[in-house]
Structures are given as C-alpha cells and as structure tokens.
Amino acid sequence: MSSTVRNNDELYNRHYNILHTRMKQFSKSIGATSGEVLFLGSFVLNFMLGKLIHVFSSQEAVYNYYNDKRNILNQFFVKKGWAWTTVVIVVFYILILRSKHPKVQSQQEKIRLLRNGLIKYSIMTFWWVLFTQWCFGLPIMDKVFVWTGGKCQKVAEKELLRHFPGALKDKFFSPSSDGESFEASSITSYTCRKLKGAWTGGHDPSGHVFLLVHSSLYLFLETSQFWGSWPSFFGSARNLCGKLRRVPADQSAEPKSKLAQVVDFFHGTPHFIVFLLLSLWWFMLLMTNIYFHSLAEKLVGLLFAYAGALLVYYLPRYLGSSRIST
Ligand SMILES: CCCCC/C=C\C/C=C\C/C=C\C/C=C\CCCC(=O)SCCNC(=O)CCNC(=O)[C@H](O)C(C)(C)COP(=O)(O)O
Numbered sequence: 001m002s003s004t005v006r007n008n009d010e011l012y013n014r015h016y017n018i019l020h021t022r023m024k025q026f027s028k029s030i031g032a033t034s035g036e037v038l039f040l041g042s043f044v045l046n047f048m049l050g051k052l053i054h055v056f057s058s059q060e061a062v063y064n065y066y067n068d069k070r071n072i073l074n075q076f077f078v079k080k081g082w083a084w085t086t087v088v089i090v091v092f093y094i095l096i097l098r099s100k101h102p103k104v105q106s107q108q109e110k111i112r113l114l115r116n117g118l119i120k121y122s123i124m125t126f127w128w129v130l131f132t133q134w135c136f137g138l139p140i141m142d143k144v145f146v147w148t149g150g151k152c153q154k155v156a157e158k159e160l161l162r163h164f165p166g167a168l169k170d171k172f173f174s175p176s177s178d179g180e181s182f183e184a185s186s187i188t189s190y191t192c193r194k195l196k197g198a199w200t201g202g203h204d205p206s207g208h209v210f211l212l213v214h215s216s217l218y219l220f221l222e223t224s225q226f227w228g229s230w231p232s233f234f235g236s237a238r239n240l241c242g243k244l245r246r247v248p249a250d251q252s253a254e255p256k257s258k259l260a261q262v263v264d265f266f267h268g269t270p271h272f273i274v275f276l277l278l279s280l281w282w283f284m285l286l287m288t289n290i291y292f293h294s295l296a297e298k299l300v301g302l303l304f305a306y307a308g309a310l311l312v313y314y315l316p317r318y319l320g321s322s323r324i325s326t
C-alpha cells in the first residue's frame with residue numbers, strides 16, 4: 001500500500017472516530033441513541049435539501065405534479081395522514097404480537113406493551129388534535145396565525161350565506177373595507193378554505209410539516225424498540241423477491257401462493273410497512289419544503305412536532321420515569 005493511501009486511510013479513520021465520539025457524547029447528553037439523533041436530524045436535512053432544490057433547480061423541475069395541491073399523494077395520504085399512521089401502527093402491533101418477538105413472550109409483557117402503546121398513542125393523538133384540529137377553540141396553528149394579525153378575507157356573501165345562515169354570519173364575520181366581501185378572525189383555516197376565502201396576513205405555521213414530522217417521529221420511536229438490523233431487513237426483502245420470481249422445481253407439490261409468501265414476509269418483517277409509510281412521509285415533506293410556506297412557518301411546524309416527541313418519549317427518559325417508557 002502506498003504511503004499516500006495509508007495516510008488517507010489514517011486521516012479518514014481519525015475523522016470517523018472523532019465524529020463517532022462526538023455523536024455518542026451528543027446522543028448521551030440528550031438521552032437519545034445515535035440512530036434517533038440521525039432520524040431527528042434527517043428532518044433538518046430535508047428542510048435544507050428542499051431549500052437548495054427550490055433555489056437551484058429549473059422552474060420546470062420545481063413546479064410539477066407534486067406542487068399541485070390536488071395530487072393524489074397529498075389528497076389521499078397526507079390529508080388523512082394521522083389515520084394512515086394509526087392504521088400502520090395498529091398493523092405493526094398485531095404483527096409483533098403474532099411474531100413471538102423475544103420482547104413480548106408472556107401474557108404480562110403483551111398487556112404491558114399494549115397499555116404503554118395506547119397511552120403513548122393517545123397523547124400523540126391529543127397533541128395532533130391540539131395543533132391541527134381543535135385547542136379549546138381554534139387549533140394552535142390557527143391561533144398563532146390569528147394572534148400574528150391573520151384573517152380569513154375576501155369571503156363572498158353568496159358563500160357565506162350558504163354556510164353561515166342567519167345570525168351566525170354576523171357573529172363571526174364583518175364587512176371588509178372594500179365593501180364587497182367579508183372577513184373573520186375567529187374561524188379555522190379549514191372553514192376559511194371551505195368558504196373559498198383568503199387566509200392571509202399572519203404567520204401561518206405549516207400543518208403539513210407538523211403532521212409529517214409528528215407522524216414520522218411517532219412511528220420511528222414507537223417501533224425502534226423492536227428493530228433488528230439493516231442486513232436482516234434487506235435480507236428478508238431480497239429473499240421474498242427471489243421467492244416471488246422463482247418457478248417451483250416440483251410442479252406437482254402444492255406451491256405456496258405468492259400472496260401467502262407476501263403475508264409471511266410481513267409477519268417476519270413487521271418494520272417493512274412502517275418503512276414504506278416513513279418513506280412516503282419523508283418524500284412528501286421534501287415536496288412541502290420545496291414548494292410551500294415560508295422558512296419560518298415550516299420551522300414552527302417542525303418545532304411543534306419535535307415538542308410532542310420530546311414530551312412523550314424523551315421527558316420520561318430524562319426524568320428516569322418507567323411509567324410510560326417501555
Ligand atoms: C398499541 C398501540 C395501539 C395504537 C392504536 C390505538 C387505537 C386505534 C384504534 C383503532 C384503530 C383501528 C383502525 C384505524 C382506522 C382509523 C382510525 C383513525 C383515527 C384518526 O386518526 S381519524 C382522523 C383522520 N384525519 C386525519 O388524519 C387528518 C390529517 N390532516 C390534518 O391534520 C390536516 O389536514 C393537515 C395538518 C395535514 C393540513 O392542514 P390544512 O393545511 O389542510 O389545514
């Protein structure tokens with residue numbers, strides 16, 4: 001080996017060790033594993049990547065199918081994002097309980113797992129509700145918007161009368177200064193959209209960033225306790241592809257149907273379904289980061305999403321509580 005290559009190797013190893021040690025120190029100081037730090041950091045990376053693509057790509061690359069709000073991934077998946085996250089976590093738990101995982105063998109362990117899972121799911125759902133749906137009135141994201149001067153403007157009288165008949169109209173709306181439309185500062189962004197109004201004038205935290213990061217953190221932190229390793233994960237996936245392509249040698253024997261093989265695969269690799277949804281969420285987050293909202297509005301969505309995970313997963317670790325940690 002030449003001395004230049006050896007020197008490069010040594011330099012590489014030294015830098016790798018420094019990085020590794022720093023990472024471990026940082027993880028330890030915040031009570032997270034290295035994998036968790038990487039996962040949490042991946043959303044900041046997504047954020048920066050989105051900005052770089054927005055700034056450096058051509059117009060055709062930036063404005064395409066995915067910046068259309070009506071695209072199927074947005075309407076069918078993200079807009080029902082918490083429902084999909086719920087379905088995936090329920091399927092994951094069913095698969096784990098049926099897979100005889102070493103961590104859940106006895107009846108007691110199963111009950112404990114379900115009880116802790118339900119508590120964490122309820123708190124995470126409540127946090128999602130507070131931020132995006134309802135928080136003793138407007139949800140937090142709409143409260144922030146109104147508190148910073150935002151309003152639902154340019155609502156046509158025709159639309160208003162269709163949705164707010166009689167006295168309700170006067171309770172929530174007042175005529176705009178242009179005299180041609182109405183405005184309100186105590187209705188939700190959802191209602192404003194239904195009235196075809198303009199949601200403008202305030203700081204509007206991104207609900208998409210919040211939902212996608214919140215759901216991803218929940219799925220990751222909830223399922224990582226059962227994670228094996230990347231080689232076994234990819235090994236199982238390769239194995240399934242091989243089996244699906246192979247023609248059985250003994251044609252007379254009853255072959256296992258392809259569907260049965262896929263079902264077997266999901267039983268043996270319950271993380272696969274989580275992996276699929278996490279990949280979709282990461283991709284959709286990148287689309288949001290490229291096309292929508294200001295940097296500050298996306299940052300606020302991100303911080304509120306981190307706050308939920310900190311409260312449910314890291315605070316108990318920090319306090320040394322074993323009540324809801326598994
Ligand atoms: C042991 C652990 C178990 C955990 C599960 C426990 C109980 C679940 C019980 C039964 C589940 C059985 C089946 C699951 C099927 C459905 C239940 C889903 C429950 C829901 O989540 S209903 C709500 C669905 N709604 C959404 O997901 C809406 C998401 N969208 C938004 O929040 C917003 O549109 C937005 C933030 C993305 C964007 O805001 P706007 O820009 O549109 O204003």
Ligand SMILES: Nc1ncnc2c1ncn2[C@@H]1O[C@H](COP(=O)(O)O)[C@@H](OP(=O)(O)O)[C@H]1O
Nearest residue numbers: 066068069074205206207208209284287288292
């Ligand atoms: N990844 C994505 N793909 C398509 N549309 C997106 C998107 N991220 C955000 N949007 C759209 O951008 C708007 C602002 O999103 P949010 O405030 O939730 O971050 C929303 O429009 P609509 O409210 O008109 O549906 C939403 O549908």
